[in-house]
Amino acid sequence: MKRAFTVAATILACTLTACTTTQIDRGTYLADTQHHAKNADSRIRxxxxxxxxxxxxxxxxxxxxxxxxxxxxxxxxxxxxxxxxxxxxxxxxxxxxxxxxxxxxxxxxxxxxxxxxxxxxxxxxxxxxxxxxxxxxxxxxxxxxxxxxxxxxxxxxxxxxxxxxxxxxxxxxxxxxxxxxxxxxxxxxAGVGAWPDADAVAAHLAGRDPNAPSDVRALQEKLKRYGYDVATDGVLDDKTRRVFSAFQMHFRPSNYAGDADAESDAIAQALLDKYIDN
CATH class of the missing domain: 3.40.80.10 (Peptidoglycan recognition protein-like)
Structure with a gap:
């Protein structure tokens, strides 16, 4: 009864003085929220x-x-x-x-x-x-x-x-x-997510045929740095192809066969330049 009276009195006092209580009643204790830490952010990453x-x-x-x-x-x-x-x-x-x-x-x-x-x-x-x-x-x-x-x-x-x-x-x-x-x-x-700049992709292609084969290990290493879970052994096996295909579906959906090609290599480098290495 005493606690109920105290909470009610606090609410009444704040109502009369136009203040806002910082206390939250959680049943068995009161949490005072008036102090806020600066070093905090969302756990959603x-x-x-x-x-x-x-x-x-x-x-x-x-x-x-x-x-x-x-x-x-x-x-x-x-x-x-x-x-x-x-x-x-x-x-x-x-x-x-x-x-x-x-x-x-x-x-x-x-x-x-x-x-x-x-x-x-x-x-x-x-x-x-x-x-x-x-x-x-x-x-x-x-x-x-x-x-x-x-x-x-x-x-x-x-x-x-x-x-x-x-x-x-x-x-x-x-x-x-x-x-x-x-x-x-x-x-x-619309301001959501990443995308490579076309001029940067063209610069990294440097006149190469977009479909020309590229170094498997180099593309593996680029995609690993960007975020993908991929081996860097230079082997174009089924696991690596699936990673390359996922990357291509995201950033070059016209061809997602999972090959290591010059355009994929150029797109990966353009993304690294824009978002990771700057």
């Missing part, structure tokens, strides 16, 4: 993009079930309310969602603990055409909603461009989402 491979209704069902979870779902046809697109938030940003799995980026592992995951309703590969995968496109309304959401997240958590990544970037041995049609360039143009 990465933003990871996915596609669902299933439709909207099924995506919600699966991602609210017992096996996997994600912070946000962006529908392929978001409804609009009050002139703004609606996305689904399934997990609070300060909670861990189980979306990244076994993964690595820039030397960090256990990315579920330090990332926000966005699932985009998209079927991914929808067949083959001319012996190559055919992919479902991302509609303009979905891209608009994704840009709005992503721009807000990176601004609030101060996520740098090189830490906005795809599931295939952080887990190239087992994942291919969000695929080669994902709008990485549109996100970059």
């Amino acid at each position: 990465f933003l990871v993009m996915h596609y669902t491979e299933i439709d909207e209704a099924r995506s919600i069902e699966v991602l609210t079930g017992d096996q996997v979870s994600v912070h946000y779902i962006v529908p392929d046809a978001p409804r609009v309310e009050h002139g703004e697109p609606v996305v689904y938030q399934l997990v609070p940003e300060d909670k861990r969602a189980w979306h990244a799995g076994v993964s690595s980026w820039q030397g960090a592992t256990e990315l579920n603990a330090s990332s926000i995951g966005i699932e985009n309703v998209n079927l991914g590969p929808i067949g083959e055409q001319g012996g190559e995968k055919k992919w479902q496109p991302y509609p303009p309304a979905q891209i608009d909603a994704l840009i709005r959401l992503s721009r807000d997240i990176v601004a609030r958590h101060h996520i740098p461009p090189t830490r906005v990544v795809g599931h295939s970037d952080i887990a190239p041995q087992r994942k291919i989402d969000p695929g080669p049609l994902f709008p990485w360039r549109a996100l970059y143009d």
Whole structure:
């Protein structure tokens, strides 16, 4: 009774004097929040993009079930309310969602603990055409909603461009989402994520045929410095090809065969110049 009276008196006093109490009653103690440490930042360090491979209704069902979870779902046809697109938030940003799995980026592992995951309703590969995968496109309304959401997240958590990544970037041995049609360039143009400067790519190509073979070890080393978990042994085996393919789907989606070629080498160096070595 005495404690209830004290809290009530504090609230009344603040009401009369227009002050704001800094104490939070947590049931068995009071937390005073008037002092703020300067040396603190968000525990969210990465933003990871996915596609669902299933439709909207099924995506919600699966991602609210017992096996996997994600912070946000962006529908392929978001409804609009009050002139703004609606996305689904399934997990609070300060909670861990189980979306990244076994993964690595820039030397960090256990990315579920330090990332926000966005699932985009998209079927991914929808067949083959001319012996190559055919992919479902991302509609303009979905891209608009994704840009709005992503721009807000990176601004609030101060996520740098090189830490906005795809599931295939952080887990190239087992994942291919969000695929080669994902709008990485549109996100970059809106201020989200990384992209190489065309002039820098051309300068590093230095007149070489973009499809000309390049040194495997050199490309491995560049991608490792950028963030990928890749060997640097100079061997173009299946594991390295999957890493090269993930990189190409992100930054050169017109050809993601996983070869070590001059254009991939030039793009990698342009990214290092812009984001890592400056």
